[in-house]
Each structure stands twice: as structure tokens, then as C-alpha cells.
Amino acid sequence: MAWTLAEIAKHIDGVVLGDASFQVDSFATLKHASKDQISFLSNLKYKKFLATSSAGAIIVSAEAASLAPNNAIVVDDPYVAYAKAARLLNPVRFYNPGIAASAVISAGAVIHESASIAAQVVIESGVEIAANVVIGPNCVILAGVKVGTGSRLTANITLCEGVQIGARCIIHPGVVIGADGFGIANDKGTWIKVPQIGSVIIGDDVEIGANTTIDRGAIEDTIIGQGVKLDNQIQIGHNTIIGDHTVIAGCVGIAGSTTIGSNCVIGGGVGIGGHISIADGVILTGMTMVTKSINSSGVYSSGIPAEPTAQWHKNVIRYRQMDKLVTRVNELEKKLI
């Protein structure tokens, strides 16, 4: 299937420079695009690649439009426009409504007739599956779960008892939502389990990456706000609250009872301690270690980047001698006064 540049421009609110009837059938990078493909330039740092691109059309900002060698579609934000145009050219997969013969659905579950329930799925009683929901193969939906309109679960996902998923969520394979939080009490040397009786509430338009885990609350609920985007292998502890439109990259761990604001951007591998709060609009760079609350928006970091191991050894030793060094400087200052 092919689209004219006019069709694409209309979809992304752009202006065609060149032949609006020119047709493209797929996206490619500037470097590898052929004549029947469309590409984009969002970071002006790479504008030098425009001249040599064979792409039949390129989505660009006004600033770079003159550099496009063939046709261009000029937009305000080429990255957002690319996202929208790529969806036009690559529509989301269609799933037939209905319930696969091998799925095991409890009598008490309510499943909308437009929902698609794949093979080997297990749905327990009290579950409510809204319109246009897709539950992929081998997903397990335990008792009392609610999944909102248009949400899609890919495969091998577990939603534990009573969890609530909003509308238009996308949940990738291996995700576990609503497993017990890590609640233990030390009873004279033996750890006993603290029942985890809260649940998990996921807002609308949330995306959750592969093998991410979100624990149920101890007493109250764990809450993920509207439009939150979570990458793969994130661990979210019980009673954590994540504000609307916050995005979190892969391998982040968030301990329990922590509140994270709205519109935060959290880099990969960040660790966030329990019982603290992070303000709205905080940006944490990758692998940052957060042990205390952060009360104002801004960019925060920690960690020391890689260096050759011999140098690292030396610096670690110096680090451990810093106290001694301060003492030596104190002595020097005394002598000089």
C-alpha cells in the first residue's frame, strides 16, 4: 500500500514542498531510504545527512526544508509528525473480536463482544473486559480485574486480583501487575508476611514495557497516572504513586511508598528509595541514585562514568583517602596562618 504526500501531510498537519501526488509506502532512515520511502529529520545535528538521502520525501522543520534533496513535508515538530505518519503507514494490528476456543473464561467474567481474547488465555471470575480490548496469548487475568476500553495486552502477561487498567493502555509481554508488595515483619528473628491488601490502579493511555513489575499496595493502592510511559524491566514497589505523563526508561527500581510527580523523565537504571517524594518536572539522568526527596524541578544526576580500570583503581584509592587529604590541608593552612 502507498500513500501520497498530500495524504500524509494532511494527517500530520504539514505542507508539501514538491510533488504532493508523489507516493511512498514505508518509513526508513535518511541513510537507508530508497525513492519509494519517506524519512524524517528531527535533530538538526544530523542535517548533513539530508543532501545524500535517497528518500522520496523527508519530514522536516521549516529551518531545514531547503536542504531536502527531493520532496519535503514541512511541519512544526518533525519527531511528533514522524510518530503520527508512521502510525498512518503502519496501522496497529487488527484482532478479530471473540474468544479463542482454548481460552479458559470463568463463568463470572464479563467480556465485551468487541474484545479479542487469544488462545490459552485464563480469565477468572469477576473480571470485566471492556470494548475493543485485546488480551494476547497466554495472558492470565486473575479474579476481579478490570481492563478499560481499547487496552491491549500482548502475551504472557499476569494481572493479579482486583487490578484496574485504564483505557487505551498497551502492556507488553512478561509484565506482572498486582503481585504482592515486599511487606515483611520481623517476628523475633523470623520474617512473617504482611498481607498486601491494596491493589494497583493504572490510568488511561499508559504503556508498560516487557517484564516490568508493579506491586499491589500494602493497605492502599499503588497508582500509575494518566499517560505514564514505562519502559522494560522496571520495578515499582507497593504504594508508589506516579504522576501523570511521567516517563521512565528501562531497569529503573522504585522502592515502596514513594511519590513521583507529573511530567518527570527518569533515565535508565535509576534507583529511587522508599518513602520519599520527587517533585513535578524532575529529570533524572541514567543510573542516578536517589535516597532523599527532591523538592524542586530540574535535572539531577549521580554516578561516576567509566574510565580505564587502572585509573579507576587509583581514583577509588584517592577517594578513600580524601579524609586524610583534608586533614593534611588543614595542617598546611595552620602552618601558613
Added chain:
Amino acid sequence: MAWTLAEIAKHIDGVVLGDASFQVDSFATLKHASKDQISFLSNLKYKKFLATSSAGAIIVSAEAASLAPNNAIVVDDPYVAYAKAARLLNPVRFYNPGIAASAVISAGAVIHESASIAAQVVIESGVEIAANVVIGPNCVILAGVKVGTGSRLTANITLCEGVQIGARCIIHPGVVIGADGFGIANDKGTWIKVPQIGSVIIGDDVEIGANTTIDRGAIEDTIIGQGVKLDNQIQIGHNTIIGDHTVIAGCVGIAGSTTIGSNCVIGGGVGIGGHISIADGVILTGMTMVTKSINSSGVYSSGIPAEPTAQWHKNVIRYRQMDKLVTRVNELEKKLI
């Protein structure tokens, strides 16, 4: 369903102050409890919240008892008492004994009649499932696995060949126990696999969080002691041994052939190298990097917490210049002697 304070007090070995016939039906936090709910105060730091709580009853220590606005149950350890009372009010889920029609059970498996095997489960030959075990939906139990009395596997769990699970264990979704350890040998530039012929032995009363992985031993077994509690997304390498009653928070990685003592407390995101040993009673704070054995109990840490990124940049540069700084101080000292 509702319980009188007398019933609850008897269960947790407490003394009622107030109306012992007063009834509550559920737990809530001090802040959000209503009159028909019970709450607790374990950390005296929060005792200011007692006065304004609407809870019908509060579990407290003797020290804070006079501050409870309504009824109280006085106990030695309010957190342990809360854990026990919450279990009374929220009994563990009941599963019907028997084997779901869609489960696929090999002829050679021995499953106790009181066990509950859910839909879409696969159990291979030689497996032994003890009394009152629950195997949740879509779990895969490979050949020769043994699961002890009363253990419960939620869903989507994989137990690989020959793994042994003790009694009363709780295993959350996505857990993988007994996959091959990371054993490779470099055969003139090509990595070849070292067969992983050991197994995994899990003690009694162990809890294992969602998506945690525990590898089988290379030659001997990987061993998890009695009463160990593991949070989510922990990785335990082959031939690691974890002592009784040690607890490990989420996202911890433990490389192979490491021995961890009993009664340790390991914070989230900690990394522990291979072929080392950690003494009994060691506490590691979150994100600590352990590269050498720790031979005596105590609290250990590493990592530098978050700071504003501009400051971080400056400090990283200073860190890299430390060696030069030491040289400069050496020079100053020479001049002054």
C-alpha cells in the same frame, strides 16, 4: 464480615483498651480509616497522626496507647501484630483442590489430591506436588520438580528440571527457577556452553517476588535457605548460597558462586560480585556495589546520591583530578618542611 476487637486482640496477643465488643471489618491507614476500620501505629515518629484518626481501633505499643482517640489494642510489636491481624481479616485465597481440565499433566507426575492445579498448567513427568499446593494458571513445571506442602505458585511461573521447592513457599508471577547458569568457556575465540548440571534447592517458608530468576548450579546446587524473602526482579547466579532468614529487596543482582550469610538485609539495586562471601547479619543499603567478601556483620554502603546535574558534572571532574590534587598537596608539604 466483621471481627470484634476481642477476637483480634486474642489473635495477636494484645490487650484491648476500650470496647472489646466493638467491631471492625478491614484495615486502613491512620489517615484514611473510617469508624468501622482498624489501623496501627508502628513508628512512633507518626504518633501525631493518632489524634486525628477516625479509625474505630488502633493497634499500638504501650508507649502510644494513651494517644489513641478511640479503642486501642496494645501489643509489644505493633507491626508484627498488624501483619497477623491483617491476615485474620484477609484470609489467604481459597483454591478448590483438583486439576483443571485444560492443564496438561504427564503420566509420571504425582499430584496430591488436595493440591489445586489451575488452567493451562503444564506438569511434566517425575514431578511431585505435595498436599495443599496451589499451581496457578499457565505455570510450567518441568520434569522431576518437587514442590513442598502448602506452597503456592501464582501464575506464569517456570520451574525447570529437578528444582526442589520447600513447604509453605509463595512464588509470584514470572519467576524462573532453575534456568541454566551463565557458564561459558572460551574455546579459541568462540564461547561454548558449560552444561549446568546442578539444581536449585529452595527452603521452607521462602517468598519469591515477581520476575525474579534463580539459576541452577553448574555442578553443585544453588541453595536458598529457610525463611528467605526475595523481592521482585532479583537475579541469583549459579551456585549462590543464601543463608536462612536473609531478606533481599528488588533489583538485586548476585553473581555466581557467592555465599551470603543468614539474617542479612540487602537493599534494592545492590550488586554483589561472584566467588565472594558475605557474613551473617550484614546489612547493605540500596545500590551498594560489593566486589569483595564482607567478613563481619554490620552496615555497608556505597554510591553517591543524586545532586543537581551542574554540580554533579563539577564533582565528577574534581574526582578525576584527585590524583593531581594529592600531588599538589605533597608539593606544598615539601615546601613547608
Added chain:
Amino acid sequence: MAWTLAEIAKHIDGVVLGDASFQVDSFATLKHASKDQISFLSNLKYKKFLATSSAGAIIVSAEAASLAPNNAIVVDDPYVAYAKAARLLNPVRFYNPGIAASAVISAGAVIHESASIAAQVVIESGVEIAANVVIGPNCVILAGVKVGTGSRLTANITLCEGVQIGARCIIHPGVVIGADGFGIANDKGTWIKVPQIGSVIIGDDVEIGANTTIDRGAIEDTIIGQGVKLDNQIQIGHNTIIGDHTVIAGCVGIAGSTTIGSNCVIGGGVGIGGHISIADGVILTGMTMVTKSINSSGVYSSGIPAEPTAQWHKNVIRYRQMDKLVTRVNELEKKLI
């Protein structure tokens, strides 16, 4: 079953010292081996354990051969020889060809008659499963996936649409390959999804550990080279390229669009940022934080190892005061000139 030392020596290209007709039936460590078992010594650091080992035979290098108390098999590389001999004594599990009755196979899938498809597997249309492939219980193979000759998927694995797996790969439980990469664009405060239209290409002889996730590319493909070995719980972002024969230990996170060379060795818990490149032959020690490209082979590290918490507190404070310390040293130098 038992093997003579002659048979084993022939398999590993070694020379028997002692009784070549002596039989052993299994591998054990030097410390725990009994007379009917074979062991090995690869690290000469442990040669003191040879004298007291009861092993019926020991695989050793020429250097240590004289110390073996009973029979020995002398080889060039005892660790590689152990790997090969252990495979001889512990052959890979045999799976019957054919498709389990409970597996759900789409009409359009092409499955070689020698492949083994286990219970509860779901295979969608367009999938191609080559000869001698094993697909373990509860695996989900989405539309258009290709799995090469002799590859083995243990259980509970998800291969998303169009993913290509080479020959002789081993994939452990919980692995997710080809889930959407973390592509989002900020459309005036709301994050919208960037369609992930690339795929994942996995080379031959790749092993992938439990619960590891490898995302599909945004436009082009994510590529894992020949002979790459990945441990558990690794996260590989979209469009990452990993060179041949690189090995990566557990809990490593690699952000998107990063290129890693061939023959690298990456330790556990390492974090690697996006859009960078790592040269061939780079070794990264555990928990290293890589934020910039590494352009030449060698060993690189970062992170400060654990110390007693009181000392850690002091050092963190000193770290934060380094700038001040430099100023003080500057002042001292001025005074002395």
C-alpha cells in the same frame, strides 16, 4: 551410564595418565567428588585441592598433572575440556518430534516435522519453525517469526511479530524478544507512541538468559551477532547492535541505538547509555556506568565499592566538598609562591 577415561579423553582431545579403562559416571567438584566421578582443575590457584580429592579422575593441564592423586586426563585448556566432557556425560535433553495436542497452531504456520512443539504453545500465522527446533510449554510465537535449525526455547517465552532467531540458539524462560522499543514523542505535553516498525535479528549460536528482553527496532532492526551469550535479566533497547561473540552478564541495561563491538565482555549490572558505540574487545567490570563511546579495546570500570556505612557517609561528604578543597589548595599555593 558410565564412560571410560579413554572415551572421555578422546572426546576432549586429552591424554590419560593412569588407567584408561577406569569408568566414571558423572562430574563433581574436586572437594565433593567420589571415586566414580570425574572432576577438573582449571584455575591453578586451587591446585592445593588436588591432593585431597577423591575423584576417580581429574581433567588437568600438563602443569598440574603430577599433582592429580588418581587418574588424570591432560589437556590444553581444562575448562574448555570440562565443558565438552560434561556435555558428553550429560547429553542435552531429548524431545519427541511433533506437536502437542494442546498447542494452538495457526493454519499459516510452517513447522518442520522434526520440530517439537510442547503443550499450551501458541504459534501464529506466517511462523516458520526449522528442523529440530524445540518450543517448550507455554511459549508464544507471534505472526511471522522465524526460528532457525536446532534452536531451543525452554518455556514461557514470547517472540513478537517478525522476529528472526538463528540456528542452534538457546532461549531460557521468560525471555521477551521483539516487544516495542521505548519510542515516544512529546506532543505538547502528552507523550505519543512512535510506532516500532523494525524487528529483531538474532544470530546463530546465541544463548539468552531468563527474563532478558530485547526490543524491536524503531525503523531498522535490533541485531544480536553470532555466538553472543546473554545472561539473565538483561535489557537491550531498540536498534542496539551487538557484535559477534560478545558476552554480557546479568542485569545489564543497554539503551537504544548503541553499537557494541565483537568479543566484548560486559560484567553484571553495567549500564550503557544510548546512541554510543563500544569498540571490539572492550571489557567492562561489574556495575560500570558507560555514558560515552569507548573507542579502543581494554578494561574499563566505574563505581566505588562498599565500605562501612559510617565511613561511606564521611566520604560522600568529603566528595561534595572537593571543590572547596581545591579552592583551599589554590589559596595555599598562592601564599607559597
